[in-house]
Structures are given as structure tokens and as C-alpha cells.
Amino acid sequence: MAPRQPLTRDRVLDAALALAGTDGLAGLSMRKLAKTLGVEAMALYNHVANKTDILNGIADRVFSEIDRADPGLRWDQRARAIAVGMYRALRRHPVVPMAIATSQANLTTLRALQPLDDLTGAFYEAGLDDDGVRQAILAVYSLVFGSLWLTTAGFARDADQAITPEHVDPYLHRLDPDKLPHSSRLLPALAAGGAESDFMRGLDVLIAGLAVLATPRRPSA
Amino acid sequence: MAPRQPLTRDRVLDAALALAGTDGLAGLSMRKLAKTLGVEAMALYNHVANKTDILNGIADRVFSEIDRADPGLRWDQRARAIAVGMYRALRRHPVVPMAIATSQANLTTLRALQPLDDLTGAFYEAGLDDDGVRQAILAVYSLVFGSLWLTTAGFARDADQAITPEHVDPYLHRLDPDKLPHSSRLLPALAAGGAESDFMRGLDVLIAGLAVLATPRRPSA
DNA sequence: ACCTGAACACCGTTCAAGT
DNA sequence: ACCTGAACACCGTTCAAGT
Numbered sequence: 001m002a003p004r005q006p007l008t009r010d011r012v013l014d015a016a017l018a019l020a021g022t023d024g025l026a027g028l029s030m031r032k033l034a035k036t037l038g039v040e041a042m043a044l045y046n047h048v049a050n051k052t053d054i055l056n057g058i059a060d061r062v063f064s065e066i067d068r069a070d071p072g073l074r075w076d077q078r079a080r081a082i083a084v085g086m087y088r089a090l091r092r093h094p095v096v097p098m099a100i101a102t103s104q105a106n107l108t109t110l111r112a113l114q115p116l117d118d119l120t121g122a123f124y125e126a127g128l129d130d131d132g133v134r135q136a137i138l139a140v141y142s143l144v145f146g147s148l149w150l151t152t153a154g155f156a157r158d159a160d161q162a163i164t165p166e167h168v169d170p171y172l173h174r175l176d177p178d179k180l181p182h183s184s185r186l187l188p189a190l191a192a193g194g195a196e197s198d199f200m201r202g203l204d205v206l207i208a209g210l211a212v213l214a215t216p217r218r219p220s221a
Numbered sequence: 222m223a224p225r226q227p228l229t230r231d232r233v234l235d236a237a238l239a240l241a242g243t244d245g246l247a248g249l250s251m252r253k254l255a256k257t258l259g260v261e262a263m264a265l266y267n268h269v270a271n272k273t274d275i276l277n278g279i280a281d282r283v284f285s286e287i288d289r290a291d292p293g294l295r296w297d298q299r300a301r302a303i304a305v306g307m308y309r310a311l312r313r314h315p316v317v318p319m320a321i322a323t324s325q326a327n328l329t330t331l332r333a334l335q336p337l338d339d340l341t342g343a344f345y346e347a348g349l350d351d352d353g354v355r356q357a358i359l360a361v362y363s364l365v366f367g368s369l370w371l372t373t374a375g376f377a378r379d380a381d382q383a384i385t386p387e388h389v390d391p392y393l394h395r396l397d398p399d400k401l402p403h404s405s406r407l408l409p410a411l412a413a414g415g416a417e418s419d420f421m422r423g424l425d426v427l428i429a430g431l432a433v434l435a436t437p438r439r440p441s442a
Numbered sequence: 443a444c445c446t447g448a449a450c451a452c453c454g455t456t457c458a459a460g461t
Numbered sequence: 462a463c464c465t466g467a468a469c470a471c472c473g474t475t476c477a478a479g480t
Contacts, residue, residue, distance in 0.1 A: 025323060030473060043445050051473065100374045101322050102246060110400055120403035130410035137407070138368070138377050139423035146367025147359070153321045156359055179331055182341035186358070189351035195359070202360035205430035206423070213426070251454060264464050272454065
């Protein structure tokens with residue numbers, strides 16, 4: 001309640017990340033954020049440029065949480081580790097991918113681009129050419145952000161997400177088995193969840209496929 | 222300007238899709254939408270329940286634009302066609318994935334779930350079991366929405382997107398080659414673009430990998 | 443240097459009132 | 462049945478004023 005310590009940019013970002021965690025992107029307003037800090041909304045503008053600056057700031061923070069892969073690992077293990085690290089960090093803070101997807105935030109800082117650089121390095125090391133690396137990067141990033149997207153959208157479910165009647169996927173209830181026979185059949189398996197492990201399995205398939213592209217000449221046959 | 226024909230739900234949705242196309246999700250407000258139709262904002266509530274209803278309505282429309290795959294095709298070709306169809310329809314109307322990603326819209330209608338059902342059917346036909354189908358569905362959906370996400374976020378670029386100095390990727394300018402050597406090297410290839418063809422190549426890799434999972438016993442070796 | 447109050451131009455939505 | 466005006470509870474942001 002009482003704002004004993006003086007306001008700083010870091011404290012604003014701390015509070016913003018916390019508020020976004022409880023109230024979501026839609027609930028993160030300058031006025032509510034200020035109230036959290038025991039201050040009027042306009043005081044925030046002494047420490048951040050505007051709301052976009054806040055969103056960029058928390059995106060930078062969350063990306064900096066991503067563990068860097070052990071450089072001693074082989075390229076495919078490294079790529080896997082980076083992708084899983086991104087997935088987990090962004091899963092903890094869904095505001096960040098949401099803000100970027102709606103163009104409310106951009107990734108411009110060094111820390112936010114580090115995983116991209118590491119991943120790029122891994123694919124160059126695999127022997128892919130420029131176009132191959134670009135395709136590989138885009139495929140991996142697509143899988144990461146797409147998997148997060150599905151979970152956020154309520155399509156996929158995490159193991160830790162309780163299956164309450166209310167929280168049940170908007171996609172899944174009232175499926176008419178006559179009109180949508182296949183998805184009706186899939187319903188129990190979909191509800192069984194495991195979004196993260198499904199993500200990792202898809203990632204493995206993708207990286208294995210990229211490895212084939214990277215070394216097109218087979219020793220045998 | 223003059224609202225000659227009476228307001229209907231369909232006309233509201235038409236106008237909403239058009240406004241979202243020009244002004245984006247953030248620019249789609251009830252008040253501006255009403256002005257487009259030559260009416261006061263409150264008049265809209267006679268034809269739609271609320272803004273969520275509008276967003277669900279345009280999502281339903283856009284999903285119904287997706288061509289259904291030829292049932293005569295083999296499962297992998299069918300899966301590919303469905304995924305490409307989804308990608309293209311949603312690429313034309315980026316508001317829809319944005320609205321779903323931010324939980325402002327949900328997919329509940331029959332037409333919105335049809336591609337999911339078709340894709341599910343294709344993977345069952347491939348011989349995958351329930352868990353395998355779920356993983357395959359999630360992987361393909363991830364790739365589709367992730368690829369769209371990357372384009373929306375300005376990370377990937379389409380061939381038709383002009384490379385203006387302003388529109389240049391926020392991710393790409395001012396890369397410090399010393400700090401981010403690999404992505405700096407990749408920069409020209411990234412700017413060369415081709416988001417859709419990259420998506421399709423990633424899709425091919427993924428489907429090829431899923432085909433291996435579907436038939437784990439190899440005839441040779 | 444930092445914070446506040448009042449103000450501006452917006453939001454979605456409700457409700458009583460008009461036709 | 463359909464539309465409007467006024468109102469409520471919100472937004473992000475600016476600016477002059479306070480300390």
C-alpha cells in the first residue's frame with residue numbers, strides 16, 4: 001500500500017508484470033498500475049515514456065529470463081534447449097506474446113534478440129545456408145509462438161490447468177458428433193492436455209526434419 | 222454515407238470486417254463502426270449482443286472462407302491443403318487470429334470448427350492414434366498460427382510487403398554485429414522474405430515427419 | 443525532480459426516451 | 462421494432478500547477 005521507496009522505472013516494470021499476471025493484458029492500465037504503486041497515473045510518466053515503453057520493458061525482462069544454451073551441446077540439442085527455454089519463459093508471462101502479437105510491443109533490445117541470435121548460430125553450425133537458416137528459424141519460432149497461442153486461446157491445455165466446467169475449452173463443448181465426427185472422437189485426447197510435452201514432441205519432429213535438410217547427402221544408399 | 226438499407230447483423234459484420242481491415246483490431250470500436258454505418262453507436266446493440274459477438278461473428282465468417290480439401294486426396298495432401306487454406310484466409314484478415322489470441326473472440330460455431338474436424342479426420346486416416354492425432358493437430362495449428370503471428374509481429378515478411386525504411390522490421394534495424402553476429406549475418410536473408418513459402422516449407426517438413434510417426438515400421442532395414 | 447488535478451479525446455455499455 | 466441522448470465507468474496522455 002504505502003509507497004515507501006521512491007518510484008523507479010524498475011519498480012514500475014515490476015508492478016506492471018505483476019498486474020499483467022493477475023489481470024491480463026486487458027487489465028493492465030496505467031491507472032490501475034499506478035494505484036498498485038500507491039500513486040496517481042500521471043506519476044508513471046516520470047519514469048516511463050508511455051504504455052508501449054512499459055510493454056517493451058516487460059518483454060525485454062521476460063526474454064532475459066531465457067536460459068542460454070550450453071555452447072558445448074551439439075547444434076540440434078542447442079536449438080531444442082533455446083526453443084524450450086523461450087516457450088517456458090513466455091508461458092510464464094503470456095502478456096508478452098500477446099502484446100507483441102497485437103503490435104503493442106516490439107522486440108528491439110539486445111536481450112530480447114539474444115535467443116534469436118543463438119538459434120541462428122545453431123542452424124548455421126548445422127550447415128544450412130542463409131535461406132535454410134531463415135526457414136529453420138521461422139519454423140521454430142512459429143512452433144513456439146503458435147503453441148503458446150493455442151494455449152492462450154484455450155485450444156490446447158496444460159497439465160496444470162484444471163478442467164473445470166467453466167474453463168472448458170470454448171472449442172470443445174457442444175460439439176455435434178454428427179457434424180464434426182472426427183473432432184468429437186478426439187475430444188477426450190484433447191482434454192487430456194499436455195501442451196508443453198506436445199510442443200516438445202512437435203519440436204523434435206521439426207528439428208529432426210531440419211537435420212535431414214542440413215545434410216542432404218546420405219552416407220548410405 | 223446515407224444508410225438507405227436498414228441495419229442488419231450482416232451489414233454490421235461486413236462493416237466491422239472492413240473497418241478492421243483498414244484500422245486494425247485496435248481501431249475497431251463500436252463508435253467508429255457505427256459512424257461507418259451512418260448511425261449512432263447504440264443502434265448496433267439492436268443487431269449484435271456486444272463487441273465480442275461482433276468479433277466472434279467475423280471470426281466465423283473468415284473461417285468459413287477456408288476452402289475444404291478435396292476428399293479424394295491422400296491424407297497428407299489433404300492436411301497440407303487445409304493448413305494452407307487456413308493460413309491464407311487468416312492472413313487476409315489478421316484481426317481474427319489477433320482477437321482469438323487476446324481472448325476477445327472464441328471459435329465455437331460449426332463453420333469455425335470445420336477445418337479442425339477435416340484435419341483431424343486426415344490424421345486419423347493416416348493411422349495415428351488419439352494421442353498422435355492430438356499432437357499432429359497441435360503441431361500443425363501451431364505452425365499456422367505461429368507463422369501468422371510472426372508476420373503480424375513484423376518478424377517475417379511477405380513478398381508483397383514493401384521494404385520501406387519505416388516499415389523495416391523493428392527486430393532488424395540497429396543490430397550490433399559484434400553482439401549479435403549470427404542474426405546480423407542472417408539479416409539480408411530475413412529481409413528477402415517469403416513468409417508464405419517459408420510457412421509451406423515448414424509445413425512440408427512437419428507433415429513428412431508426422432508421416433514417419435504414422436508408419437513407424439519401415440519395410441526396409 | 444517528482445507528483446497531482448483537471449482536462450481532452452477517447453472507450454463499451456445501460457437505460458430511459460423518442461419515433 | 463428500431464434508433465437516439467445522456468450518462469456511467471472506464472481508457473492513455475498532456476499540461477499547468479504544486480512541493
